[in-house]
Amino acid sequence: MTDTNDTRPHMPLGLAQRGYTGVIQHLSAREAGSALSDIELESRLIELGFVEGARVEVLHEGLVGRDPIAVRVDSITIAVRRREAMAVIVA
Amino acid sequence: MELPLLHLALVGTPNSGKTSLFNALTGSRQKVANYPGVTVERKEGFFVTPLGRQVSVVDLPGTYSLRGRSPDEEITRDFVLGKASGETVPDLVLCVADSTNLRLTIRLLLELKRTGRPMVLVLNMFDIAARRGITVDVERLAKELGLPVVTSIAVRRGGTANLLKLTDEISAKLAAEAEASSWRALSVSELRATQREADRIIADCVSLPARPDTWTARIDAVVLHPVGGLVVLTLILFVMFQAVFAWAQPAMDLLKSGFDALGELVQATLPDGLLQSFLQNGVISGVGSVIVFLPQIILIFLFILLLEDFGYMARAAFLMDRIMGGAGLHGRAFIPLLSSFACAIPGIMATRVIDNKRDRLTTILIAPLMTCSARIPVYTLIISAFIPAKDVWGFINLQGLVMFGLYAAGIASALVVSFLIKFFMLRDFAPAPFMLELPDYKMPRLKSIAIGIYTRAKMFLVRAGTTIFSMMVLIWFLASFPQPPAGATEPAIEFSLAAMIGKALEPLLAPVGFNWQIAVALIPGMAAREVAVAALGTVYAIEGGKEAAEQIGQVLATKWSLATALSMLAWYIFAPQCASTLAVIRRETGSWAWMAVTFTYMLVLAYAASLLTYNVAVALGAG
Numbered sequence: 001m002t003d004t005n006d007t008r009p010h011m012p013l014g015l016a017q018r019g020y021t022g023v024i025q026h027l028s029a030r031e032a033g034s035a036l037s038d039i040e041l042e043s044r045l046i047e048l049g050f051v052e053g054a055r056v057e058v059l060h061e062g063l064v065g066r067d068p069i070a071v072r073v074d075s076i077t078i079a080v081r082r083r084e085a086m087a088v089i090v091a
Numbered sequence: 092m093e094l095p096l097l098h099l100a101l102v103g104t105p106n107s108g109k110t111s112l113f114n115a116l117t118g119s120r121q122k123v124a125n126y127p128g129v130t131v132e133r134k135e136g137f138f139v140t141p142l143g144r145q146v147s148v149v150d151l152p153g154t155y156s157l158r159g160r161s162p163d164e165e166i167t168r169d170f171v172l173g174k175a176s177g178e179t180v181p182d183l184v185l186c187v188a189d190s191t192n193l194r195l196t197i198r199l200l201l202e203l204k205r206t207g208r209p210m211v212l213v214l215n216m217f218d219i220a221a222r223r224g225i226t227v228d229v230e231r232l233a234k235e236l237g238l239p240v241v242t243s244i245a246v247r248r249g250g251t252a253n254l255l256k257l258t259d260e261i262s263a264k265l266a267a268e269a270e271a272s273s274w275r276a277l278s279v280s281e282l283r284a285t286q287r288e289a290d291r292i293i294a295d296c297v298s299l300p301a302r303p304d305t306w307t308a309r310i311d312a313v314v315l316h317p318v319g320g321l322v323v324l325t326l327i328l329f330v331m332f333q334a335v336f337a338w339a340q341p342a343m344d345l346l347k348s349g350f351d352a353l354g355e356l357v358q359a360t361l362p363d364g365l366l367q368s369f370l371q372n373g374v375i376s377g378v379g380s381v382i383v384f385l386p387q388i389i390l391i392f393l394f395i396l397l398l399e400d401f402g403y404m405a406r407a408a409f410l411m412d413r414i415m416g417g418a419g420l421h422g423r424a425f426i427p428l429l430s431s432f433a434c435a436i437p438g439i440m441a442t443r444v445i446d447n448k449r450d451r452l453t454t455i456l457i458a459p460l461m462t463c464s465a466r467i468p469v470y471t472l473i474i475s476a477f478i479p480a481k482d483v484w485g486f487i488n489l490q491g492l493v494m495f496g497l498y499a500a501g502i503a504s505a506l507v508v509s510f511l512i513k514f515f516m517l518r519d520f521a522p523a524p525f526m527l528e529l530p531d532y533k534m535p536r537l538k539s540i541a542i543g544i545y546t547r548a549k550m551f552l553v554r555a556g557t558t559i560f561s562m563m564v565l566i567w568f569l570a571s572f573p574q575p576p577a578g579a580t581e582p583a584i585e586f587s588l589a590a591m592i593g594k595a596l597e598p599l600l601a602p603v604g605f606n607w608q609i610a611v612a613l614i615p616g617m618a619a620r621e622v623a624v625a626a627l628g629t630v631y632a633i634e635g636g637k638e639a640a641e642q643i644g645q646v647l648a649t650k651w652s653l654a655t656a657l658s659m660l661a662w663y664i665f666a667p668q669c670a671s672t673l674a675v676i677r678r679e680t681g682s683w684a685w686m687a688v689t690f691t692y693m694l695v696l697a698y699a700a701s702l703l704t705y706n707v708a709v710a711l712g713a714g
Contacts, residue, residue, distance in 0.1 A: 042279050047155040051286045063317040064413035077529040079409040084524045
C-alpha cells in the first residue's frame, strides 16, 4: 500500500499508461467530450463501479492508439475507451 | 388443492451466471419468444419444487440498473414493476449475483428493493468464490440487506437444492399484498450513495482475497496483448472455420447417404408416377438437401456459445473496437457480426447489445453481408463442381482458397458499406462510448452449451420442416405442372409453370449469365438461401431424370459455363433474397424503409458484382 496518493498530482485516467495504479478522486464528465450527456456518462461510470475511492489499475491497452484500455476497478475489469476514461480523475 | 403457478423472475448484471442458473433450474423445459413490440428475447422455463409446486421462471436480460436506457433494461424494469404488457407480476424476484464479484449486483439489488417485490439474493458460483478464498457471511448479508440470501452452484448437480428449498418456504408464506413500489429513476448522487452503501455492506460481510483471479490475469496477459491478442483471435477464427468446413464433412456425408437411401427406397417401393416423383424429388431430396447442413450449424453455434460462456467474446470486442472503429463500427458490433456467420437472424437480434441507435443500425444493415451458413450449400456445390481440387503454391487447396476468398469478399464489402454509411448518411454523430465488463474466465458448462445448441438446432429443423418444406412442395408443383402432352420428346420441365416463370425472368438475368433454371431457383431462395440448391436439384432432376438428382454437381458442370458459375458465386456473396432476414430487419429497426434499403442495396450489389464477374470471365475465355 502506498500512501502517496494525497500528494500525487490529479490526472484523468484517460491519459494513464499501462501499469498505472491509483485511486479515483472524482468524476468529471464535462472533461470527457463523450457522445453521452454528462449525467448519462457519469451514471454509467458509477454503474460499472467507477466511484470515488475505488482503486484502479490499467491492465491492458489496445493496438491502435493504445485504445481502448482494460481497467481493474477494485474487484472487476472494465474495458473503456480513453475518451470516456478522461472523465475519471485519479491520483 | 392445486396451487396456482408460482411466477419467478431472474434479474442480474450481465455475466452473473443468470442463464446457467436458468438452465440448471429448468433443463430443456424452455420457451423462447419475443416480448410484444420489442425484439428482446423472452426466455421462460418451468420446474417443480421438491414440495410439488409448479413454478414458471423468466430469465430477464442482464442489466446494471433499472434506468431503462436500452430495450433490455426497459423490459427488466417494466417486468419487475409489473408494467410489462401481458405479463404477470412476478411473485418472487431472484436477484442473481456472481459470488466472486458482488459490487455491481449489490448496488442493483438495493435499487431493486425499492420496487417492493418479494426478493431473494442468489449467490451464484459460490464454489468458485470459495476456491478463490472469498468468504461471505451469508447470515449477516441477509440481515444487512433485509432479505433472504441463498448460495447456489448452478453448474453442479444439486447445486440449486438450497434455492429450491427456499422457494418452497417462501411460496408457503408469500404475502398476498406486496409492498407498494417506491422506485423511481435514481439521480447521479443517489446512484453514488447506493454504490457506497453497497460497498459498505460488502466490506462488512465479505472478505476478499488479496489478489484477483490469477488464471484470468495469466490468460489475459496473452489474449489481450496488443499484437499477440490479435494473433490469438485470428487463430480462433481459423480453427472455427476449419472445423465448420472440414470436421462437419463426415457427419454431413452420413446424413446425405441416409437421405439418398431413403429416396432409393421410395423409388423402389412406389410405382412410377406423380406420388413417387413428389416424395423423391420434392420431399426427400428437397428437405434432405437442407437438413444435411445441420452438422455445420451445430458446430458454428458450438463455437459461438463456447467462446461466449468462456468469457472470450468481450475480449474479442475489446481487441476489435478500434480496428472496426476505422470502418465506423462499434467494438460491440463484433459479436453480432460474428454470429452472422452462422445466420444473420441471431446476429441482427444480437445487435441489441449496442445501445447507440445509429451504431446499431449500421451493424444491422451490414450483418447480412457476413457469409451465413445458408450460403455454404450454394458455395460448396458450385466450388466442388467447377473449381479443380488442386494445390496452389504447393500446399493451399484451391477450393479452400476460393471459399476463403468468398468469405473475405463478404467481410470487405461489409466494411466498405459501413464506411460509406458513416461517411454519407450518419456523418454528424460522435462515436458512441465503448464500456464493457471483461468477466473472469469460466469453464463453459457442457449442459448449458448443449441446451443452447439444442434450441438452435430445433429452430433450424422446424424451419426445414415448415418453410423450406412448403417451398419445396411449391417448387416441385411448379416444375411438374402442367404435365407434358403425350408424345412430347423434350424433358417434362420444358412445359411446366417453372419454365414459364424462369423464361420470363431470363432476359433480366441474361446479362449476368444466369439461365432460366437459375431464375427459378432464386425465387424459392427468398424463403431461405440454401433452398436454391435444392430447387436447382429439383429443376434438373425433373428435367434430367433420377441420375441428375443424385449428381447435381456434375450436371451443373455440364450445363453451366465457368463464367455462369463464378457469376452465381458473386451473386451469393450479397444474395439479397432471404425473406426471414428482411423480416427481422423490419422488426428490429421498426421500419419498412430500412428493410427496403437493405434489400435494394444488396440487390444492386449482387447484380453489379455478377455482371462484372460474368463479363470479365467471358472476356478471359471462360464463357
